[in-house]
Amino acid sequence: MPSRKRAGRSFSRRFILFALFIVLAILAYTGAWFYAADTLERRTITAIENLNVGPQRANCEEPTARGYPFRIGLFCRSVFYEDAKNGVSISAGAFRSAAQIYQPMRTVGELDGPARIATPYLPAIEAGWENMRVSARLTASLPERISSEAKNVVLTLDDESRQPIARAETLQAHARQNGNDLDIALISEALTIDSGLTNGSVIPAFNGELLVTVDNGVSLAGFDAPGLRGRSGTIEKLSLKIAGEEAGLILKGPIHIADNGLIDAELRVTVNEPRKIAQLVGEILPEKRDEIAGITAGLANLGTAPTLPVNIRQGRVFVGFLPLGSIPPVQ
Known part of the structure; x- marks a missing residue:
C-alpha cells in the first residue's frame, strides 16, 4: 500500500514538472517570437531611414510584425517608392507578408491595389487587380529570387480622362540571381x-x-x-x-x-x-x-x-x- 502511494506521488511530481517545462518552453518561444518581431520592425524602419538619405525615397506606413505563433511577417498599411533622379515612382495599398517560423528566409505576401506608376516621358498609369501574390527567397542582402502574379489586371491613365490602356487575365514577373547576372x-x-x-x-x-x-x-x-x-x-x-x-x-x-x-x-x-x-x-x-x-x-x-x-x-x-x-x- 505505501509503495502505491509513493508511486502515485512520483507520477504526480513528474507530471507537474513536465507541465512546468511546457509552460516555460511556451514562454521562452513567445519571448523569442516577439523579440524577432521587434527586430524586424526596427530593421525595417532603419532600412527605410537609410534609403531616404539619398536621392530615393521609400515608405512602409506603420510597419508591424504579425503572424504569432507559427508565422512571422511584415504588414504595411501602404507602400511607396520614388527615385527622383530617374523620375520613377510607385505607390500601392496594403502589403502583407508571412514566413514559416522555421523558414524565415522563404516568404510569401500580398499587395493590395490600386498602384500608381510614374515613369519619365510617359503619363502616369494606375494599375488595379483582384489578387496579387508575391513570393521570395531571401538572403542576407538581396533576394535570391522573387516572383509575383496578379489576376485580372486593368491599366488606365491616371488623369482626368481615365483612358483605359490594357487589361490581362494574368500578369507574372519573376527574377533570380544567376551568378552576377540577373534572369x-x-x-x-x-x-x-x-x-x-x-x-x-x-x-x-x-x-x-x-x-x-x-x-x-x-x-x-x-x-x-x-x-x-x-x-x-x-x-x-x-x-x-x-x-x-x-x-x-x-x-x-x-x-x-x-x-x-x-x-x-x-x-x-x-x-x-x-x-x-x-x-x-x-x-x-x-x-x-x-x-x-x-x-x-x-x-x-x-x-x-x-x-x-x-x-x-x-x-x-x-x-x-x-x-x-x-x-x-x-x-
Missing part, C-alpha cells in the same frame, strides 16, 4: 489593348512571354544602382502570340545599350503566319502599311514560319536592309 521573366495571358490606342482597330487578345538575362544585372537591384545605359544582355525569348492560336512573333538575340542610351542589337525574329501578323500590324501602324506589305510579300515564299534578321544600330531598326524606324534613347 528576368515577364508573362502575360489574354492581354488586350484598348482600341483607343490602336487607331480604333480592335486587335485580338494575345499571350506574351519575355525571358532576358542582364549581364552583371544583380547590381541593378541595389537602390544606388545606375540606369540601364552601358548595360548589355541577351533576349532569350520574346514571344507574342494571338491567344489560342499559333500566329505570332518570337524574337531572340543579344542587345546592348550604349552610354548615350541608344540601342544596338542583332536579333532573329520568327514569324508564324506572317500574313495574319502583317494585317494586324498594318491596322495598328497604318503609316507603315506599305513597308509591312513589302516585307510580307517576301516572306510568303519562305513558308509559314520564316526567320528574319532584325538589326538595331544606334537606335535605328532594320529588317534586312529595310529601315523600319527608330527607338528613342533609353534612360
Whole structure:
C-alpha cells in the first residue's frame, strides 16, 4: 500500500514538472517570437531611414510584425517608392507578408491595389487587380529570387480622362540571381489593348512571354544602382502570340545599350503566319502599311514560319536592309 502511494506521488511530481517545462518552453518561444518581431520592425524602419538619405525615397506606413505563433511577417498599411533622379515612382495599398517560423528566409505576401506608376516621358498609369501574390527567397542582402502574379489586371491613365490602356487575365514577373547576372521573366495571358490606342482597330487578345538575362544585372537591384545605359544582355525569348492560336512573333538575340542610351542589337525574329501578323500590324501602324506589305510579300515564299534578321544600330531598326524606324534613347 505505501509503495502505491509513493508511486502515485512520483507520477504526480513528474507530471507537474513536465507541465512546468511546457509552460516555460511556451514562454521562452513567445519571448523569442516577439523579440524577432521587434527586430524586424526596427530593421525595417532603419532600412527605410537609410534609403531616404539619398536621392530615393521609400515608405512602409506603420510597419508591424504579425503572424504569432507559427508565422512571422511584415504588414504595411501602404507602400511607396520614388527615385527622383530617374523620375520613377510607385505607390500601392496594403502589403502583407508571412514566413514559416522555421523558414524565415522563404516568404510569401500580398499587395493590395490600386498602384500608381510614374515613369519619365510617359503619363502616369494606375494599375488595379483582384489578387496579387508575391513570393521570395531571401538572403542576407538581396533576394535570391522573387516572383509575383496578379489576376485580372486593368491599366488606365491616371488623369482626368481615365483612358483605359490594357487589361490581362494574368500578369507574372519573376527574377533570380544567376551568378552576377540577373534572369528576368515577364508573362502575360489574354492581354488586350484598348482600341483607343490602336487607331480604333480592335486587335485580338494575345499571350506574351519575355525571358532576358542582364549581364552583371544583380547590381541593378541595389537602390544606388545606375540606369540601364552601358548595360548589355541577351533576349532569350520574346514571344507574342494571338491567344489560342499559333500566329505570332518570337524574337531572340543579344542587345546592348550604349552610354548615350541608344540601342544596338542583332536579333532573329520568327514569324508564324506572317500574313495574319502583317494585317494586324498594318491596322495598328497604318503609316507603315506599305513597308509591312513589302516585307510580307517576301516572306510568303519562305513558308509559314520564316526567320528574319532584325538589326538595331544606334537606335535605328532594320529588317534586312529595310529601315523600319527608330527607338528613342533609353534612360
